[in-house]
Amino acid sequence: MTNEFLETLGIIIRDQIIMKNSVEIDGLGLFKAVHHNQKQEKKSDGTNVMVPPKDTVEFTSENKG
Amino acid sequence: MHIDHSKLVEILTDTSGIEKDKVEEQLSELVAEIQDAIAEGDAYEVDGFGVFSGIGNKVLFIPADELATEINYKYVGMEPIELESGSVAEDDHGTEMDVDLAEEEGPFGGLLDDEDDDEDSDASFSLDVPTQGEGEVEHEDSEEEEAPFDLDGNETDEEEDLEIESPGPDKWGIDTYKDDSDAGMFSGLLGDKKEPEPQGEEEADDDLNNIFDDSEDEDDLEAQISKQLSDEKIEESKDELKDVFADGEEDHEDFDDPFDSLEEDESDDADAEEEVVPVITNLASEAAKKKREEEAQEDPAEDEDESTKSKRSKPSRNTSSPVLLWVVLIIVIFAGGTYALGYFGIVNIPGVTPQPQIAATQPQQPAPQTQQPVAQDPAPAIQKAAPENQEPQQPAETQPEEQPAAEQPTETQVSGNSEAVPNGQPKYGLRGISNSAANDGYTIVVFSLSKEGNARAKLNELNNDGYRAVLASIPSQQYGQLWRVSLGQFESLRTAALAADTLKSPFSENYFITKIK
Numbered sequence: 260m261t262n263e264f265l266e267t268l269g270i271i272i273r274d275q276i277i278m279k280n281s282v283e284i285d286g287l288g289l290f291k292a293v294h295h296n297q298k299q300e301k302k303s304d305g306t307n308v309m310v311p312p313k314d315t316v317e318f319t320s321e322n323k324g
Numbered sequence: 325m326h327i328d329h330s331k332l333v334e335i336l337t338d339t340s341g342i343e344k345d346k347v348e349e350q351l352s353e354l355v356a357e358i359q360d361a362i363a364e365g366d367a368y369e370v371d372g373f374g375v376f377s378g379i380g381n382k383v384l385f386i387p388a389d390e391l392a393t394e395i396n397y398k399y400v401g402m403e404p405i406e407l408e409s410g411s412v413a414e415d416d417h418g419t420e421m422d423v424d425l426a427e428e429e430g431p432f433g434g435l436l437d438d439e440d441d442d443e444d445s446d447a448s449f450s451l452d453v454p455t456q457g458e459g460e461v462e463h464e465d466s467e468e469e470e471a472p473f474d475l476d477g478n479e480t481d482e483e484e485d486l487e488i489e490s491p492g493p494d495k496w497g498i499d500t501y502k503d504d505s506d507a508g509m510f511s512g513l514l515g516d517k518k519e520p521e522p523q524g525e526e527e528a529d530d531d532l533n534n535i536f537d538d539s540e541d542e543d544d545l546e547a548q549i550s551k552q553l554s555d556e557k558i559e560e561s562k563d564e565l566k567d568v569f570a571d572g573e574e575d576h577e578d579f580d581d582p583f584d585s586l587e588e589d590e591s592d593d594a595d596a597e598e599e600v601v602p603v604i605t606n607l608a609s610e611a612a613k614k615k616r617e618e619e620a621q622e623d624p625a626e627d628e629d630e631s632t633k634s635k636r637s638k639p640s641r642n643t644s645s646p647v648l649l650w651v652v653l654i655i656v657i658f659a660g661g662t663y664a665l666g667y668f669g670i671v672n673i674p675g676v677t678p679q680p681q682i683a684a685t686q687p688q689q690p691a692p693q694t695q696q697p698v699a700q701d702p703a704p705a706i707q708k709a710a711p712e713n714q715e716p717q718q719p720a721e722t723q724p725e726e727q728p729a730a731e732q733p734t735e736t737q738v739s740g741n742s743e744a745v746p747n748g749q750p751k752y753g754l755r756g757i758s759n760s761a762a763n764d765g766y767t768i769v770v771f772s773l774s775k776e777g778n779a780r781a782k783l784n785e786l787n788n789d790g791y792r793a794v795l796a797s798i799p800s801q802q803y804g805q806l807w808r809v810s811l812g813q814f815e816s817l818r819t820a821a822l823a824a825d826t827l828k829s830p831f832s833e834n835y836f837i838t839k840i841k
Contacts, residue, residue, distance in 0.1 A: 260350045260357070267340040268354070269373035269391070275327050275335075277395050285329040286355040287376075288383055292395065297836045299407065304669060309817075311402035312836045314395050316374075318385030 276316055288320040358383070397803040398772035402838060407817075739783075739795045754812035754823045756792045762813035763840045766820040767794050770831045771809035779807030786811065794840060813840065 272290055275282045281291035297312045327335070329351075336347045361368040362378030369375045374387040666673030749756045752765055770786075773779040779795055786793035791811045798806040811831065814820035820837045827835065 260353045264336075264340065264342065264347070264350045265354070265370055266372070267336060268351070269370060271332070271335050271339060272373070273391055273394060277397075278325075280325045280327050282327045282332060283329055284332065284351070284355060286352070287358060288385070290385070294834060300404075307407040309405040309407055311399050311404065313399060316385070316387045316391060316395065318383070320383040320385075 276314075286321060288318055291317050291319070293317045394803075397800070397806070399836065400800045400803055400806060401798050402836070752813050752815045752819065753792060754814075754826070755790050758792045758794050759813060762815075763794075765840060766814045766817050766837055767796075767810035767840045768812055768814075768820055768824050768827070768831070768835050768837055769808050769810040770827075770835050771807075772798075773807045773809065774804065776805070776807050779809050782809045796840065810838075810840075 272282050276290060276292040279292050279294075281289055283289045293315050295313050295315065298310050300308050300310050302308060333344060333347050333351065336342070336351070337344045340347070342350075358368045358376045362376065362383060365378075367375050367377040370388075372388055372390050374385055374391055377384045377386070662671070662673070663676055665671040666676035667678070669677055671677070745757050745759045749759070751759055751762050754768075771779065771782050773782065776797070783793045783795045786809065792813055794810045794813065796808045796810065798808055800806055811827070812820065812823055814823060817837060824832075824835060824837060
């Protein structure tokens with residue numbers, strides 16, 4: 260297992276997640292993108308803030324433990 | 325779309341150029357290493373990607389910062405927007421931190437439910453149950469309102485007595501520690517209380533009167549002497565003047581001279597008879613000066629007299645100093661209180677109130693600049709693109725740039741449809757022709773693309789669908805130039821949110837609203 264392979268694997272998974280695709284690796288689990296909508300949040304100081312949207316990576320383990 | 329293991333191997337093979345068997349082998353080796361590390365209780369980190377750790381047999385993945393940032397490249401430049409109070413949904417349960425209003429109502433639930441907000445705000449008032457302290461405040465307010473009509477001053481005293489004697493809630497709260505003696509601290513400033521200082525002022529005035537009496541007596545004495553000089557010989561008068569004015573100067577400097585009373589009697593008599601001759605006064609003053617210079621060398625005791633004089637003149641200043649001190653103290657307290665209110669955010673004072681770490685979306689957007697595609701458009705501030713002259717170069721696809729540019733422009737350029745805006749078209753709206761004059765509003769971003777050609781293809785497509793499409797280039801040091809294709813031009817965030825609700829799939833599933841410029 261080379262570093263080049265690891266780097267390529269990371270880039271491919273990243274690109275697929277950006278394109279909203281889920282990536283499954285046998286024996287490991289499933290990577291998928293989760294989109295968080297733009298939303299309002301009320302801070303502790305009373306100010307209301309419109310939080311921009313963001314995407315996160317969610318990993319589901321193949322072994323449910 | 326789902327990329328399963330075999331599809332992933334194919335992509336790896338195509339991308340890396342490694343044979344499929346070796347790819348599968350290395351992938352299996354990677355999985356085995358991760359599982360071994362987790363079985364041993366360790367974590368396995370892939371640089372730039374993330375960390376695999378485990379709880380029991382379950383594998384946890386924590387994405388690296390690079391990965392978490394790069395998958396959000398579309399939203400680069402977006403920062404939290406502090407909403408104005410008028411467009412914010414009221415939250416009766418305000419003690420809870422970071423309430424996510426979007427979970428149940430959608431991202432713009434607060435903006436779309438103004439009627440509910442009003443009802444909530446009304447309900448909040450109706451649900452207020454007066455506490456003991458509030459009741460007491462209301463009671464005091466009513467007394468204060470009635471007070472102007474209480475012409476009988478005795479009633480005020482009775483009310484004070486009642487306040488003192490009343491048990492229970494009236495004794496609670498802030499009035500529990502009310503001290504009447506403290507209430508008089510500022511009464512002197514309001515003019516309703518006499519301070520003991522006027523006695524000191526009277527004494528000082530008496531001293532001043534004595535001083536001025538002495539000076540008047542001196543004038544009278546000079547007049548008397550001038551009268552004598554007019555009758556006697558000049559040489560004899562000079563000698564006498566030296567003696568008399570020497571005494572007069574001593575009196576002027578020493579207010580405790582026991583001979584003042586005798587001189588006052590003489591001066592009163594002379595004052596009633598004659599007026600002052602100014603020429604003689606000048607001669608006398610010259611003689612007095614000479615005498616003073618002589619005695620200044622001889623008698624050092626005069627310094628002590630001067631110090632005594634200065635001490636006596638001080639009380640006249642001290643009478644006004646307490647009032648001045650109180651005024652300064654009140655100003656300092658007021659300024660300090662105002663600063664404290666501003667510092668803690670109770671009152672918004674520019675420069676004092678700490679600003680939150682949030683800023684408006686896309687703060688680095690200076691004046692618009694022209695864009696190269698359109699040459700025939702006569703110099704609007706924001707030039708419009710010419711979609712008819714451009715053919716779609718590549719299929720629109722959300723592809724990030726692998727190698728972000730090192731230096732990027734720092735300005736946002738906005739373009740839209742090159743067609744002329746129809747006369748009847750409203751300034752803002754979702755459909756129609758994009759209007760450069762409406763670029764001060766909000767828009768619904770539906771695409772963020774890294775290639776301008778793809779973005780313009782999407783722009784043309786949306787224009788052909790009748791949307792008022794806007795193309796904006798967003799500079800990013802990390803991802804290079806991003807091209808955002810958005811729908812509509814809206815005057816406010818609320819109208820943009822209302823329009824976004826009417827969008828159909830796929831736009832309704834992934835969009836965000838931002839300012840055009």
